[in-house]
Amino acid sequence: MSNYYYLGAQLPYIIYGQPVPVSSWDFREMAMREMDRSDARDLEFCTLEPIPQEKLTEAKVSSNLIKAWHNWEEVLRLNLAKNRSMKLNRYDVVFENVPEAPHDAVAAAKNAFNADSPLEGEFILDKARWNAIEDFLGAEYFSANVVYAFLLKLQLMERKLTFDADEGFAEYKNIYASILTKTGDPA
Secondary structure, eight states: OOBOHHHHHHSOOOOTTSOOSSOHHHHHHHHHHHSOHHHHHGGGGOOSSOOOHHHHHHTTOOOHHHHHHHHHHHHHHHHHHHHHHHHTTOTTSOOTTOOOOSHHHHHHHHHHHTSSSHHHHHHHHHHHHHHHHHHHHTTOOSBHHHHHHHHHHHHHHHHHHTOOHHHHHHHHHHHHHHHHHHHTOOO
């Protein structure tokens, strides 16, 4: 992995919840032009959707940050699914091999699941994701991992901008009403 002193020095400091300084798409395009070909190729794996470790190995992804990120996100989502299934008494779904580490991913799933509202749960998850990316990066300042972490953070910030409490609550009410109609509960 190469050093990117100039690129790293240009990156603005971003804070979770603040406006996005540049779109993730524009940043990805710029980074692809500035990075070595092998490092730029790994930009395609900077996604919020988890990618299985086998696929990352197959693609010869060299970034430990990207590998750790996808493992963390997969553990988070598996624990969310497990919590939801247990709440619904869906014991027909098998969750005996759900990883219990990294512990912060497991805790984030639990905290989000116990949130007062789905929107609050989403904020809890994204803040935990942000913190995980910062932990994976550590004290690196001029490596390709700085670029990957910045891109992932931009995507989290853009995702947060898509949340609308009123629209989300209206959709929740519609879904809840349709469930009650199907079960015959007059509510």
